[in-house]
Amino acid sequence: MSKKLVIKVTAGADAPERCSQAFTVASVAVASGVPVSLWLTGESAWFALPGKAAEFELPHSAPLPDLLEAVLAGGSVTLCTQCAARRDIAQADVIEGVRIAGAQVFLSEVMADGARALVY
Numbered sequence: 001m002s003k004k005l006v007i008k009v010t011a012g013a014d015a016p017e018r019c020s021q022a023f024t025v026a027s028v029a030v031a032s033g034v035p036v037s038l039w040l041t042g043e044s045a046w047f048a049l050p051g052k053a054a055e056f057e058l059p060h061s062a063p064l065p066d067l068l069e070a071v072l073a074g075g076s077v078t079l080c081t082q083c084a085a086r087r088d089i090a091q092a093d094v095i096e097g098v099r100i101a102g103a104q105v106f107l108s109e110v111m112a113d114g115a116r117a118l119v120y
Helices: 016-031 042-048 064-074 081-086 103-110
Strands: 005-009 036-040 076-080 098-101 116-119
Touching: 005 016, 005 103, 016 036, 016 042, 016 064, 036 042, 036 064, 042 076, 042 081, 064 076, 076 081, 076 103, 081 098, 098 103
Parallel strands: 005 036, 005 116, 036 076, 076 098
Antiparallel strands: none
16 A cells, blocks of 8 residues: 555544544554545644644544554644644644645645545
8 A cells, every 4th residue: 555645634623523533544544554644724723732632532532642643653744824824823833743834735745646635
């Protein structure tokens, strides 16, 4: 499996099941050796901040901090530029390893040969 998987998660605590599904799929893909790029957009943007993932709760789901850590360890995590700006989040504020980038970078990732994209 060498195809890159690009996952855009738009949901946060406002839609916990969708949010958890995105992080779960991303972490399972990383564990399976799939190159993963996880994009935090919309309400999931808050999870780029230290400690915010620990506030997320969903019964019968893996802890969000563990899923995020797994993706950071084996893939990449990007916070949407506009989403960060709307929430007054700067690069200095985010968890180590999270980058801030915009639509041009997202588009280049999803349009790459062999890439697969999922949106939650």
